[in-house]
Amino acid sequence: MSSSTSASRTTAEADGRRSSGRPSPSPGGGLGQALGDGWTIAKRNLIRIKRVPDLLVGSIVSPIMFVLLFAYVFGGAITLPGADGSIPDPRAYREFLIAGIFAQTVIFGATITGSGMAQDLKTGIIDRFRSLPMAPSAVLVGRTTADVVNNVLTVVIMTLTGLLVGWRITTSVGEAVLGYLVLLFFAYCVSWIMAYLGLLVRTPEVFNNVTFIVIFPLTFIANTFVPLETFPTVLRVFAEWNPVSSVTQAARELFGNLQPGAPDPTAWPLQNPVLYSVLWGVVMLVVFVPLTVRQYQRAAAR
Amino acid sequence: MRAPRLEQVQGEVSAEHPAVGGARYGPGMTPTTSPRSREDHPVVAEGLVKRYGAVTALDGLDLxxxxxxxxxxxGPNGAGKTTAVRxxxxxLRPDAGRAVVAGVDVLADPAGVRRRIGVSGQYAAVDEQLTGTENLRMVGDLYHLGRGPSxxxxxELLERFSLTEAADRPVKTYSGGMRRRLDLAGALVAEPEVLFLDEPTTGLDPRSRLGMWEVISELxxxxxxxxxxxxxxxxxxxxxDSIAVIDTGRVIAEGTADxxxxxxxxxxxxxxxxxxxxVATAREALHRAGAEDVSVDERARSLSAPVTGGTAALVAVLGALRETDAEVLDAGVRxxxxxxxxxxxTGRAAEDDAPDDGGTGGEAGGETSDAGGRGRRGRHRREGEAR
Structure with missing residues (x-):
């Protein structure tokens, strides 16, 4: 020890001089700091989206595939109620389909938040964050915010695909923007649940399996791909109150994709789809933001 | 913001610092330091207990x-090292005990502790996709240093740890040693009063380990x-400067390395x-050179005996052997x-039935380099090899 100490004493002195002007961490605190920290983490996650485009490609390719599969494989066999004649009109179905794919895709997009959290726990970078004097919510706020950007990019690609297969927005710009906002806001709220699950499960692979099992039926037992009129009663009631249906319905209304002559929905959630979707979002946030922050502190403290 | 640093002066003294708090050794090798003399130290832990179900990770740890x-x-894997650092x-909140770091109570004001410490763990906790610069700036931002200083x-840190050339490359292209250096740099961003390094060289190859040692001793x-x-x-x-040996969550010995x-x-x-x-000839030569209590492995044709005086004893043994016609294949001081x-x-081997630490470290390299051992170590066996 002593030999190495004397050998590098000059460095010690250099250190001493430098120390006089060293930066010092400020105590900070409060909402401003929490938002600032959240933004720092969001920047980190945005850089990751840029550097690892695989994830983004994955979340873009599958909806394109869904659009093509449903538009051209199943679409011909699906009859929309209210469509005149017994021969299904494929163009009407594509019009109907796109909003459903939007809803499914942004919800699957929200799962990235959870696998990302599980991944971060695994690599140990959460330990680094936890040992820093930063707001405990920042990692979650930053992550969910960055994942919204991911979803925005996916929605843009899907819009272009939809336009290619003949889907059109027939309403005003304001209504269209509101339609996109409902989709993205709902997905943002879901991503907090996903963050919670990711922290609970802790393994990215397990998380992906679990969410697939839950989200796949949730987005299919809804008005996403087929009209509810054909469902057996139990499933229909579930689907009517399933917020995925209301988000889809909201998007259809706001994009002007409701079929002319289609029967009016009888369930309240589908009569007030925007309100019902936003209510669900708010409830998810109120419940899961505190729950997830707590789980973050616990998960990291194991 | 903080008290002026006294370390420069005390650092020189500390090179010769005696055992922690002047610990002496009783026959039972238990630490005898009184808690009162520790009170002013930047790191004080008293009676820390942490249990995971039936497993006791920390069992009244004092440091x-x-x-x-x-x-x-x-300590070996599972001794409680990582738990103690956490x-x-x-x-991690302990089930019992108290700890004061940089004058701040860990349980009462964890945020206050975080502002004053730097931590580098077993895994390089850096973001693989970010560059070295981006990683350190992020840490600086999270310490709220301000954009310019950050x-x-x-x-400055990238330069100090010889990472300037790699500064703008994603960390995934870094070698294991470079990652650890970057992680260590991350721990130093806010010039912490107290630094914690959890197994900083576990899993590194010998050359990177030496590099890491140089960086740490300079620090x-x-x-x-x-x-x-x-x-x-x-x-x-x-x-x-001093070592605390821990096993099953307790300090079982402490003192200087010597x-x-x-x-x-x-x-x-x-x-x-x-x-x-x-073999017999060599055994006699060992006796003549003053080595008692020789143990022999007939099959491996190897002999070993405790000595005092290190290389001098080896020279004496080799001198005695030269007078015989024994063919010596290998000789060394271990x-x-x-x-x-x-x-x-403990009366048992280091890896026996020790519960896992929650960390791993299991990938620890089996070899260490000779150069690091100040060249005096024997060639027979290297640390870790016998695990």
């Missing part, structure tokens, strides 16, 4: 690190108060001879390894 000195916490760095500090010579955990006696020997080594039985001369007949420490202190 203290005097200002400007380096405490090496030495408690001291506010990542950038300047990142540049230490600057007067940083450091708590370092390691599985390697050699590492604690090289970097720490005190510990003397306590655990010192050095052995080891010989390997070429022919079966040479210094105590962690295995020896544990065998001596």
């Amino acid at each position: 203290a690190v005097p200002r400007g000195s380096v405490l090496g916490v030495l 408690v001291l760095t506010t990542l 950038r300047a500090r990142a540049r 230490v010579s600057g007067g940083t108060t450091l708590l370092l955990t390691t599985q390697y006696l050699e590492e604690a020997d090289r970097l720490a 005190q510990l080594k003397a306590q655990i039985g010192g050095e052995r001369v080891e010989l390997t001879v070429g022919r079966d007949a040479d 210094r105590p390894t962690l295995d020896d420490v544990f065998l001596t202190l």
Whole structure:
């Protein structure tokens, strides 16, 4: 020890001089700091989206595939109620389909938040964050915010695909923007649940399996791909109150994709789809933001 | 913001610092430090207990690190090293006990502790996709250094740890050693009063390990108060002013490296001879050179005996052998390894039935480099090899 100490004493002195002007961490605190920290983490996650485009490609390719599969494989066999004649009109179905794919895709997009959290726990970078004097919510706020950007990019690609297969927005710009906002806001709220699950499960692979099992039926037992009129009663009631249906319905209304002559929905959630979707979002946030922050502190403290 | 640093002055003293709080050794090798003398130290832990179900990770752990000195916490996997660091760095709440770091109570004001410490863990906790610069700036931002100082500090640390050339490459292209250096740089961003390094060289190849040792000893010579955990006696020997050996969550011995080594039985001369007949000859030569208590492995044609005086004893043994016609294939002085420490202190081998630490470290390299051992170590066995 002593030999190495004397050998590098000059460095010690250099250190001493430098120390006089060293930066010092400020105590900070409060909402401003929490938002600032959240933004720092969001920047980190945005850089990751840029550097690892695989994830983004994955979340873009599958909806394109869904659009093509449903538009051209199943679409011909699906009859929309209210469509005149017994021969299904494929163009009407594509019009109907796109909003459903939007809803499914942004919800699957929200799962990235959870696998990302599980991944971060695994690599140990959460330990680094936890040992820093930063707001405990920042990692979650930053992550969910960055994942919204991911979803925005996916929605843009899907819009272009939809336009290619003949889907059109027939309403005003304001209504269209509101339609996109409902989709993205709902997905943002879901991503907090996903963050919670990711922290609970802790393994990215397990998380992906679990969410697939839950989200796949949730987005299919809804008005996403087929009209509810054909469902057996139990499933229909579930689907009517399933917020995925209301988000889809909201998007259809706001994009002007409701079929002319289609029967009016009888369930309240589908009569007030925007309100019902936003209510669900708010409830998810109120419940899961505190729950997830707590789980973050616990998960990291194991 | 903080009290002026005294470490520069005390750092020089600390090189010769005695055992923690002046610990002496009773026959039972239990620490005898009184808690009161530890009160002013930057790191004080008293009676820390942490249980996971039936497994007791910490079982009344006491530690203290005097200002400007380096405490090496030495122990096998599962001894509780990582758990102890996690408690001291506010990542984990203990079930009992108290800890004060940089004058701040860990349980009462964890945020206050976080502002004053730097931590680098077993895994390089850096973002693979970000560049070195981006990683350090992010950490600087999260310490709220401000944009300018944060950038300047990142540049300065990258240069100091020879990462300037790699600064704008994603970390995934870095070698293991570079990642660890970057992680260490991350721990130093806010010039912490107290630094914690949890197994900083576990899993590194010998060359990177040496590089890491150089970086750390330079840091230490600057007067940083450091708590370092390691599985390697050699590492604690090289970097720490005093060593606390822990096992099953408790300190079972503490002192300077020399005190510990003397306590655990010192050095052995080891010989390997070429022919079966040479074994007896070599045994006589060992006796003539004054070595008692020779143990022999007939099949491997190797002999070993405890000695005092290290290389001088080896020279004497080789002198005695030269007068015979024995063919000596290998000869060396072996210094105590962690295995020896544990065998001596606990009566069992280091890796026996120890519960996992929650960390891993299981990938620990089996070899350490000779150069790191100040060149005096024998060639017979290297630390970790016998695990």
